[in-house]
Amino acid sequence: MVEVEINAESRLNPPLLWGIAFVVAMFGAGIFARWVDLNSFWSMAIMIPPMLLLFPMVKSGQRRQAAVCGNVSPAINAYNRRMLIWSFAYVAALFGAISIHDAIKPTGPLLWLIAILPALPILYFVWALGRYLVEETDEYIRMKQVSAALFATGVLLVLATVWGFLETFGVVIHVPTWAAVPVWAIGLGLGHFYNKVRGV
Template sequence: MEREAVDRRPVWLWGAAFFVGMFGAGLMARALQFGTVASMAVMVPPMLLLIPFRRATERAQGACGSLSPATRRYNRRAMAWSFAYMVLLFVAIAGAKAGANGALLWLLAVLPALPILYLLWAMARYLVEETDEYLRMRVVTAALWATGLLLGLATLWGFLETFRLVPHVAGWAAIPVWAIGLGLGSAFVRWRER
């Protein structure tokens, strides 16, 4: 039991560093009114924290016997979509600010969604590739928690927005909320198993 706590500590530290880094960099870029290129540069270091975060996660999964080949493949696919999302989001923003219009603007608007579609495929692929039913069920349970959180928050916010009590939130905010819910759901599943 003590070994598990020691092995998971770096996961929480790297996860917290990534979370604080991303929000901190975003808030700093907005507060200091950085341009597109400067905003991109500020967001790169927190994104690089995903690399040690993934490694620490895999070490912790290996230490408790829950690191399967399917999990390794999913983790690498998740890294790919994360970095692709960041790059394509900044390409889209830069293109729109440069004055793109017509069909090019439509293409730029769709670009950041493509890695999200890849993420959905990667998750479905994981569920097909994972041969361990217990590990598969843990991921499904975490995903259900994430979906419940997203649906609950979206419903609550939607009613508050309808009555003009809160500002409008763009639909793309769903994926970060769901991802946070997935992390919280995974933590809850691990906590419940103790």
């Protein structure tokens, strides 16, 4: 009976739907901020509610793994905690960097420090992903994560190459290189979806 309830709940709240809701909400908030022409403070503030969707997304993923594997890997629990830490740290660092920059218009070394601040949580993210692959003892789960990560890397390489040549020939606008991480993260989600479709 418990297993039936877990499976039903897992179908009602699949991680994919929460992931899609998160991406749509984040892009929607960004588009709304530009459309209304909000200042940097309010532009960052309206990103907070979409970030809260990460909590049900993580819980849904844990329920799904428990339903499929019978338990939740301790490594994935640690990874999920780290993922939430770096996600909120990134938003806080970006918010702080933009606010400080707009308030005091720094120059010199302080400007460099403020500019690099939002990148620090991304370094933590890269470490957390590598740490997860080391800590995960279930070879099947680790293989699925590696497969999705390779898929995401392929998506990023293809898009960056194609966009780069289009930009070189003046067909499209310039996209800042920090966009690589969101593109890779979307590719990771697509990689997991592709694995699911293949039955992996």
